[in-house]
Amino acid sequence: MILRQWRSIRVPNEKLWFSSTPQRNPNPNHSQWLENLSQLCHQKDLPKAVATMVAMEDQHCRADPITYSSLIKLCIEKHAVNEGRRVHQHLLDDGQPPKLFLSNSLLSMYVKFNLFDDARRLFDEMPERNVVSWTTMISAFAHLDSREEAMKYLIAMHREGIRPNMYTFSAVLRACQTLRTLWSIHCCIIKCGLELDVFVRSSLIDVYSKYGDLDYGYQVFDEMATRDLVVWNSIIGGFAQSGDGYKALELFIGMKRAGFLANQSTLTSGLRACTGTVMLEMGRQVHVHVLKYDQDLILNNALLDMYCKCGSLAEANAVFQRMKERDVISWSTMISGLAQNGRSIEALRLFNSMKAAGTKPNYITMVGVLFACSHAGLVEDGWYYFNSMAKVFGIEPGREHYGCIVDLLGRAGKLEEALNFIDAMGFQPDSVIWRTLLGACRVHQNSSLAAHAAKEILKLEPEDEGTYILLSNIYADSRRWSDVEQVRKAMQDQGVRKEPGRSWIEVGKKTHVFIVGDFSHPEMNSISKELNRLIGRITEVGYVPDVKFVLHDLEREQKEESLRYHSEKLAIAFGMMNSMGGKPIRIMKNLRICGDCHEFAKLAAKVENKTIIIRDPVRFHHFQDGICSCGDYW
């Protein structure tokens, strides 16, 4: 490859002190100037150092490369953009390209200042480039998410005959976001004999677990002889983000056993693990470790989210109030948290406080705001925010926002309007939008529109079990048993099976899982007795099993029997048996709660004078005094 010519080439100045045979310097005070400059660099006095450099220029004095190097470092440290450029210019005025390592320092400086055009220009003008220069560029592209550029530079580097090192690979791995590229880069790494490097390994683990093959990422982790904290964090983060909170926490404990101290990153993943699997007690334990990093913004945001998702808004709010620094994520987390927990008005009020505090909402904030409107039936507010997003906040509504409006109209029973809105969206509706409409059709019992929505979903995702279930539920609601049978047959033909309803609850340090109709829990006898006792008590205050939530065409008695063992009822009974004092009973569910269980929970909370909190995949229900925070609107 032909190197580009050095553009600003000048007649070489023979008096340059660093030319191969040191020249006598014309200025007798040269060594004093130099001494002075390096002293100032040492003292980190950037303004004086730059002033000295300029004064030296006037005296035709030159500093040595080492001093220049410390000057550049100082500019980076102080994030002094103008001074950095000044030093660069000064070096160019020498008439010769700076030494390679100095150009590399400058390159790294521009990258750190996010001045990528300058970095690229410098890179293009460098007469000579080594692995450090290339790696700096590749790393910059990888961080910019310019994956193609990063790969192209890797190829160009190879063509120039420069071998990548471990730095290069750990940078380039970030740009591998498909398994295919990941595999080929992994092969290159092995070929270069760099697979054992911890940095390379942690990057491998990270990208494998993020982009599709967590098991393989774990394998790469598992076979490592020496692991450091980041390697542990990579794998813990991998499991936490993929939703396997149990495995993440198991590894978290393994890490502590191996003698490592959890840092901010570990704890953030630990909290995320609790959030995903809804383990409030465990989350509180992690919180204790977080206290020593009092004002870490990311950790605090993770804490907020954990408490919100575990249904403990009081604790979330306590953290929020204590935070000295709040960013758009902190506010958005609280807004969505309130909305999901049925406190939409407070969510909107918080949105106003956010604006008053001068924090600009982003795309996700607006999803939270619209979610608050749709879940509380605030149709007018929802429309207002949706219509003013672009004008007032400069955020173009995207798929998620359109989805919220479909939800808003659908929940409010304006099904036709929702359908028209979908038609007028200006882009192809995806399965999420259709599923939203389908959910609304169920609440408002519109089976013909439901069938339409379901068919659209199944066109896009023919194996989606949730849709079959919803559709058959809707047919069951209107007692169209032959249609129910047809849906079940279609499921069989597609090889789709119904995911059983599952609820889980933390008691002490253990999580107990209940599956609908599964009686294998060791305390099943007493749970059954407790359930009967509860049903007896709530029947006195008017509970009648609502059998329309049973799928099959059974006799009433059989239907009641099948309702009785819904997983959330088993979990509520178990929670009552183990509940202490005034503590709420917290239950998580994999599917949405059924109408009968919702009624059951309201009355059980009333007669037992307890708070029951159930989180389903979309929102929370706080049952207290015979009412639910969702206002029966879900």
Add this chain to the structure above:
DNA sequence: GTAGGGTTAG
């Protein structure tokens, strides 16, 4: 002079 791990929705 170049490299790895953490937070918000659906």
